Amino acid sequence: MRLTINGEEKAIEPSKNPLTLSKLIEQLGHHPRLIVVEFNGAILPPDKWEQQNVEDGDTLEIVTIVGGGS
Template identity: 55%
Template sequence: MTLTLSVNGEQRVLEPTPDPACLSTVIPALGQNPALVVVELNGVIVPKGRWPTERVREGDTLEIVTIVGGGSYS
């Protein structure tokens, strides 16, 4: 079974679909490091504590923002 999503404005297809299809399985399947991203599902930011129970369905929209660290200049 496949799962088609809009990810950061691009259509992505996951095949096979992670089981269960929740944020905690879909984010790594998309090649993202869960420790370094913030995810918006259908316009709502989802706290990481809810990822295991937040279902991802066919046609959903994900916006994934990667956290980037940096230093300071002196």
């Protein structure tokens, strides 16, 4: 399966079960509470990740939330 993640095309091994966005985020090593995900042009809230299947050709932008300041 080919996905575009943060502007880069990536090959993801297909699995027997449908790949959900939640599983993909885990597979990519992201902590779900520290990111925002744009899925095919729309920001998808975390409570929808488990139901959202990821398919060949999908586009994701994953933004990491960073705290800080002075």
